[in-house]
Amino acid sequence: MESFESCNWTQFGYKFTQVFEPAVLYELALLEGVRFSALVRLEDRRTEALASLGAMFDQASELSVIELVNVSSALISISRFEPAQSLLRILSERRTTSREDFEIGWLEFLISNRCGRGVNSPAAFEKMGRAVTTREIPISRVLDSCTQAVVWYIKRRELPPAEYERWLKLGTSLSQSSDHIEPGSLSSWYRGIAMVPAANGDSVATRRSMELAREAADRCTGSEAGAAETNMIKTYYESAMKEYVYVQRDMDAAKEAGRSLIALDPAWSVSYGELAEVYLRSKQVEKAAQLYEKAVTVGPPYVAHHLLKAATCRDQCGDLSRAMAHFEKLAGLAPRSRQVMTAGLALAHRLSHPSSTVFKRGLQEIETHVAD
Template sequence: MKIRFLASRLLSDGNSFSMEFKRNSFHDTMTGLDCGGHTDRTADIFSRACVESFDSCNWAQFGYKFTQVFAPSVLYELALLEGVQLAPLARLKDRRTAALASLGAMLDRGFELTVVELVNVASALISISRFELVRNVLTILSERQTTPREDFEIGWLEFVVSNRCDGGASSPAAFERMRRAVNTRAVPVSRMLDACTQAVVWYIKRRELPTASFERWLELGTSLTETSGRIEPGALSSWYRGIAMVPAASGDVVATRRSMERAREAADVSTGSETRAADLNMLKTYYESAIKEYLYVQRDIEAAEEAGRSLIALDPVWSVSYGELAEVYLRSKRVERAAQFYEQAAAAGPPYLAHHLLKAAMCRDRCGDHSRAMAHFEKLAVFVPQSRRVMSAGLDLARRLAHPSAAVFERGLREMESHAAD
């Protein structure tokens, strides 16, 4: 299925820009919690796992499976692709599938639901980046009497929302809530390790919680993996990928690789046709992390390229897979090759379609393929006309080429300045 966009701005000669993108399984999943008729061959691993989690959920028990949590900005891109306003999409006003109708019905009677049911509803909403609605659920939960086990899961939700929506400002309080619950011994081992992993990852990435808190979670996670044999493979693989960031931060290549090998061992699953998407996702995230390890810690371009190709082989319809390998080529100064893979990423559709197309445009410009770079910028001017970065870079190239589309980019920048002044 093709989605076609026509420019609202015309070139001076009266011609308009236009662009086409196919609707993929990620698009259908994020807008409908349904792969939209895509089969296992044409649906990406995230989408399959996301739908599996919803379809298999026991709403009366904890354990909703997260695959990957996207920032709310991904919905803006999907709204642009659909040509609709963001707010109705973000608030589930359009319940286009049976899954959305079911989720929406539970949301509508939220005050009647149990704490466990509300936590699961919020988890399902997070899986499709509906954070405004998750906050509504958290407001209902704040008025309930809760057990330590319930407190842990609510703290987890509070952390995820803060992490994706306000830069982690509320993460310290969320982790403290989870820590108090953990101290009561009411939380399963794998869930404790999930919290330990996130504490390590987000402390290393952006100091999202205090050092003393990070050290407690690091100590707990290390103890759990040394003494408990009851940890789920997904939690264990995530832990080792997270803990690899500690030696990576100090440049310890041996310890980093050792942790990554343990992550790979925990994620080692059969990739046959019957393999669950959630299991395949463990392997997928290992390859994604391995690419970054090889690029920035090991500085082994060949190994990074091999990991990127393994990622594409595992998840060939996932746009991000091509973007990851494109980054390897860009870092190794194979700019034209990088452009080709960014173009494949954009052609695969969302998520990050505009980002991938912009990177392709910049790569084409760098390697002297100005006509193709200009074509990409023209498409971006249609797709993301409010992006100052796109309009500025497109204008720079158009002026260098004395291209008539310079007028379009100039007009776009003027309109942005006018709106900012208002």
């Protein structure tokens, strides 16, 4: 919301914090009792911000290229990918500068990354790369693209190896000019580059990069810090939790990072789920269940995922009645999930619970849907 309200629509620089997959929007439709298509296509405009964004979308033909980039960014930030893609088609016809090409490539990458498992990411990075060679792109924006190239190559090989190496080399070079780079971009780079030694099990180099990420993030968070700046510290703690679990093997440090993450933003449900995962790996299943349930109480996103994890934990703890209650709620939240229906039915059979008919019907409907 803050990014939307503070945006200068006539200048590049819409501030992204998190971009969710379409499944999150589907879950929201179920929770709010609205048609999924109405959310996806921006037909549902019940809030003032959505009404304002929708009005700008409707007037796309009257907007400048920069305004179109920012409106597309706002749409992508709330997972309205379909209307964003329609604006990108307009942008592709009207673009005239290297900066515009770069920003279009950036948005095309975000959509490909969230909706198509990165199939079109190479083309998007090629477009950004051509723009970078003109030397007309701000250094911080170039470093942003380097970061994403590294992160998504490590995560799921979205770029060819040669392209990854090129962006890695460029980012490493740019990061040496840290005085000319926005602290948020620099912090993201160091968090991203930490994944390289982490993938090789190099705990010392990983921690060194993470410390640099923290130092840069700290420079973002003064007394005037807003949501985007605070997000830099949040993302540091999110990455640190994974580092401590998978690389450092220090579960106490991971828990401390998780608690710090929650303290920064108690209204963000994802943080409770991430800390719950640490406790689960520490074999503290009861504590994990409590945290997953807290995540459900706090709300979207990932309500169904958190509830399923809570149900599984309660089952492991022997608290079968509470596990059953979670599965019954899940039957409505995730009606197309074979995993939910199968696990719910298995537990219902063990308890001779009458809800077994609900899960049987759910599985039958899934089979019918697949057959159609």
